[in-house]
Amino acid sequence: MVTIRDVAREAGVSVASASRALNNHDNVTAATRDRIRAAAQRLSYVPHSGARNLTRQKTDSIGVVLPDLFGEFFSELIRGIDRIAYAHGLQLLLSNMHGNPHEATSAVRAMRGRVDGLLVMPPDAQHQHLIEALSPAVPAVLLNCHDPRAGVPSVGIDNEGGARAMTRFLVERGYRRIVFVSGPRNNRDSAARQAGFVAALAEVTGERHPLLIAGDFSEASGAEAARLLIAGRMPIDAIFCANDMMAVGCCGVLADAGIEVGAEIGVAGFDDIPIAHYTAPSLTTMNARIAELGAAAAEKLIGLIMKPGSRPEPTVLAPQLIARLSTVRGEASRRANTSKILQKGKSS
């Protein structure tokens, strides 16, 4: 491998001059600069970034530590992060703990000396542990994880507010008996969305004991919830799923049972994954603005890198309600709907 010393020798100068010439420092003669550049060209010299990072004490890259790589979430997030990183000339070092919370610490440690800052999305479990593993020396921003005690900067989505907005919207549209399908136990997003739903429903309709079904964010669990509702002949007229995939599963089962989603029963999701636009009927949902989440986190991290020791306020992004056809009520009245569910329930 050709090093800067080879270039210096080839050009007949010292390594210092070579370094200066190649880094556009202005304290080299134009003549020697050209000579050095030519030598580098001749030897097809490529600087060794690792070595460069070591002396300059900066790496021009940021680490991204994620709990897993499932779903739309991660790609949107990366897209947002990348946009900002690119604008600042930074590379992305990706680390995935593959759903294993024990990997978290080692993932964060492995980043030491390879990145200028860290974007960390803690897994649902043991995130306290992870936060403690963060070295105070390397700037870090937490993704989607409010942690009021620890002073680590964070960027998150207002899941609770989003769920409140959706709940109010459903009620405004005339839906009264709304059931909520939750995500995995312990999941922070799901818990916040459920809290928003419960609070808004109490406020708006006075309902104190709303119906809740446990799901796990998978399409299958959404389908299962719908089957449960049909079999149980529950008198409901809308289903609010904690994420879109479950809503999609729901819709599939309802359609198979001959129940017209939208007209007869409202279905809403959360996330606004691309699929939501294309299902039949298209799905009413909250756009979680995940790319913007990533971008905001990257911006915040870069600010932190440039101004170490600052303690920025947590950012909370408001999701946006996207009303589509799955919540357009048909001619049938609410009572008629409910009874229809009961009938269809038998035939399924």
Next chain:
Amino acid sequence: MVTIRDVAREAGVSVASASRALNNHDNVTAATRDRIRAAAQRLSYVPHSGARNLTRQKTDSIGVVLPDLFGEFFSELIRGIDRIAYAHGLQLLLSNMHGNPHEATSAVRAMRGRVDGLLVMPPDAQHQHLIEALSPAVPAVLLNCHDPRAGVPSVGIDNEGGARAMTRFLVERGYRRIVFVSGPRNNRDSAARQAGFVAALAEVTGERHPLLIAGDFSEASGAEAARLLIAGRMPIDAIFCANDMMAVGCCGVLADAGIEVGAEIGVAGFDDIPIAHYTAPSLTTMNARIAELGAAAAEKLIGLIMKPGSRPEPTVLAPQLIARLSTVRGEASRRANTSKILQKGKSS
């Protein structure tokens, strides 16, 4: 920042012993090893990977250079790559040239000394340029880019074979007048798919001048193609789009025009993006197995890293036909379909 020298001092040993103890070398007494470990713990020492990489001449990470981060492609690819990288304890360094071919060279150079190998997906234009920029010293695998001349190892999808299979399938299903909607000019995937379509159609039906419409992989261009066909009253009974997004656009316009996709006109795509499963009707397509592409490329790269100088054969993955409802013919005969298109064309 605490370094290994700090740890050594704290434990009252030399840096060599500290390094040995921390790296599980067996030539240290258990007693001193424990003493050093304890000291490291006390100082909460985290090794500086950058420095480590420099001396060991290996970084335990691989670089991934992509033309952009659009669509499903990239997330699936990363997922596949990550699976293998993780299994081998490697990190991923991501670089995105943001659709700018001129960035390619600098992206590859920036990786020098930070990765043990490179996974490169050349942009459509100027990929020759990029291949030349690859240093022979750092192992690299080309993604989705056959390059028979240059001896760079590669992994790709058999786009042509896939398109042939789909074309034959459509003909078997009874579709006769098939139009192909291509992707962007210069796009390698699109060109190969088109070639497969043209060849298979000539083989199977003897058609020498198949209908081709130029698209650009966007949903809008698929919609535009459908509008063109309707307005032009083209006597066709199936549309084969070079990717799924265009097929989705097609279906939307056809449905709006009152033409029943599947029954009256077949529509097929390519890629099998998640949406394809959920559209109404669900979309017949070729599963491009992108995650497997990434995984295969990562495997090949790791092989190359472990056995430098080897010249593995290019890998070509066969895509898989996924027959769904958009190509299920209804009762109406082909002739009836065509005339119906003509009628509907007027009314749109």
Next chain:
DNA sequence: GCTTGCAATGTAACCGGTTACATTGCCTCT
């Protein structure tokens, strides 16, 4: 008792850059 051998530990070079500081050489000013 003295050499030999071996295991544990220490010293210092090295990886490939950057840069503080030293040196050189030339120009200008008195």
Next chain:
DNA sequence: AGAGGCAATGTAACCGGTTACATTGCAAGC
């Protein structure tokens, strides 16, 4: 002419690890 100043260039230390080689100390063998 000599001092002073400044710009160009060179020397060598340094970043934080790893490791070849040197050294030490102790047990075994003669």
